[in-house]
Amino acid sequence: MTLRLAVLGLGRGAVLTVPALAAHDGIDLVAGCDPNPAAVAGLGKRGFASAEALLAWGEFDALYIASPHEYHAAHAIAAARAGKHVLVEKPMAVTLAEAQAMVAAAEAAGTVLMVGPSHGYDPPVELAARLIAAGEVGAARLIEARNFTDFLYRPRRPAECDSALGGGVVLSQATHQVDIVRRLAASPVVAVRGWTGGWDARASEGAFTAQLHFASGAAATLTYSGYARYDSDALAGWAGELGGLKDPQAHARARAALAWADEQAAKAARTFTAGWPEPAPPQRHERFGSVLALCERADLELAPQGVVVHGDHGPRAVPVPLPPVQRANVADAFVRAVRSGQPPLLDGRWGLDSLAVCHALLLSAREGRDINPAELIQGLP
Ligand SMILES: NC(=O)c1ccc[n+]([C@@H]2O[C@H](COP(=O)([O-])OP(=O)(O)OC[C@H]3O[C@@H](n4cnc5c(N)ncnc54)[C@H](O)[C@@H]3O)[C@@H](O)[C@H]2O)c1
Incomplete structure (x- = not known):
């Protein structure tokens, strides 16, 4: 059908x-x-x-x-x-x-x-999750996800910079990292300790860091800035989020463009108002900054072409075939x-749990204490 x-x-x-x-x-x-x-x-x-x-x-x-x-x-x-x-x-x-x-x-x-x-679907994430589930490398014990981007300097609607409407980088961007680390840890998040940073009028939360604890005993750290002048895609040979090669000047150009552009017109130019994107066969997988999963018997580095398994005998690249689109x-x-x-x-239930982790991050940042995301869901009317 x-x-x-x-x-x-x-x-x-x-x-x-x-x-x-x-x-x-x-x-x-x-x-x-x-x-x-x-x-x-x-x-x-x-x-x-x-x-x-x-x-x-x-x-x-x-x-x-x-x-x-x-x-x-x-x-x-x-x-x-x-x-x-x-x-x-x-x-x-x-x-x-x-x-x-x-x-x-x-x-x-x-x-x-x-x-x-979300980037939780990226093929290298799926491969790493499969390797972990198959028992080849043991369970994930410590996961690190890090991304420094120009998110807030690309054209944005006003709501995207307004926390009251779900703007800021936690709901929009942490959700990618949360999906990725949840897939790799394969265990419920039981505690979140978060911090958010806002040092620019474009959003009250433009950066965050969080430590997640899982029921399995594993931990993950998430670090993100949407204000970044430094571009963490440099760590992957300038492989960008969408699988293209990044210009090292991209962050500087985004800031410079905002100084003169009509932002809403610039935002609209990146939508279907400009028609269909030119089809181009992928050269690399989509990715969301750097992700490392340190497992019991090997360390998994998510890479633009797949996963690098760092084992007792050194690194071994395991490529994932590129999709047609x-x-x-x-x-x-x-x-x-x-x-x-x-x-x-x-x-939907997975999405609800990931959103609860994002809200736990925000609440933890405000109240300076650990939050169990499940309690936020249980507390709903
Ligand atoms: N998964 C991804 O890679 C990815 C990338 C960008 C955005 N997003 C998500 O997509 C959603 C939209 O973000 P965006 O960046 O595309 O914003 P956008 O402003 O580019 O697009 C939103 C579109 O929705 C339209 N719209 C507004 N109100 C509407 C309504 N009531 N009914 C129907 N359409 C309406 C707008 O006219 C606009 O064309 C957000 O939730 C964002 O997180 C996901």
């Missing part, structure tokens, strides 16, 4: 993911929805200006939601009630109550709720979940 797919929100996130969904032979991309008519025209499919109008038409089976975070819950709940399967962008919602309501709506409707893409595995996982009726690995 071919899945008739509609896309809600035709912005930057959609530009990065729609090509993989549209290329999947189990998916027929039938419609797009965005209040911006230029974005709808850029997709070149049947178009709608509002979620209500799209759902009233209803001639599709599944919805990819890439609207701004603050609309995810309303859109996903309305879609589930209309019997549509949902792939919702990360973070799945702004608040935990919203995320829980999304999970409940999908469970009541018997529809798939999958969260992503980035994020093909996300499209596969979504189609598989719909066809099989089995929840995907990163389902």
Whole structure:
């Protein structure tokens, strides 16, 4: 059965993911929805200006939601009630109550709720998780995830810099690192100690560091700055987040552009208003900064081409074949979940747990104490 797919929100996130969904032979991309008519025209499919109008038409089976975070819950709940399967962008919602309501709506409707893409799906992460699960290297004991980016100096909507609306880097960016380290640790997070930094008017939280403790006894550290002049992609030969080669001047250029650009026009230029991206076969995998998983019998270094296993006899590169299009595995996982009726690995409950870790980080930073993310979910009304 071919899945008739509609896309809600035709912005930057959609530009990065729609090509993989549209290329999947189990998916027929039938419609797009965005209040911006230029974005709808850029997709070149049947178009709608509002979620209500799209759902009233209803001639599709599944919805990819890439609207701004603050609309995810309303859109996903309305879609589930209309019997549509949902792939919702990360973070799945702004608040935990919203995320829980999304999970409940999908469970009541018997529809798939999958969260992503996030870098938790990157093929090197999947390989490292498989090596760990297969017992080849033992369990992960200490994981380090680090990324220094220009996130806050790329064009942003005002809400993306406003913590009250889910802006700042914790919900948007920590969620990638949380998904990655949760996959590698394969154990629930039982305590989070977090710190956030804000030293620029562009966001109250532009940087963070956190220590996560897992039920298994493993620990992870996450470190991130979206204010960075230093570019941590230098550590991977300038392999960038999307698998391209980075210009070492990229961070400097992003800051310089903001000094003169009309930011909202610059933001819109990175969306479907500019049409479909030029297809280019991937040369490297997508990645999210540097990730090292020190395991009982070897250390795993996530690399642009796969995983480097540092064992007793030295390093050994284990490549992962490149996909025909980035994020093909996300499209596969979504189609598989719909066809099989089995929840995907990163389902609504997974997304709720990752969002709880992000909120635990924020709360820990405010209150200066360890927070168990499960208690934030249990405390929901
Ligand atoms: N996984 C990724 O790699 C990735 C990358 C970028 C963004 N994202 C996620 O995608 C989401 C959108 O972020 P973005 O950077 O694409 O923002 P964006 O501003 O580029 O795009 C958002 C789009 O949604 C549209 N929109 C606004 N209100 C809407 C509504 N009520 N109904 C339908 N469409 C509406 C806007 O007109 C715009 O075209 C966020 O949750 C973000 O975290 C994910």
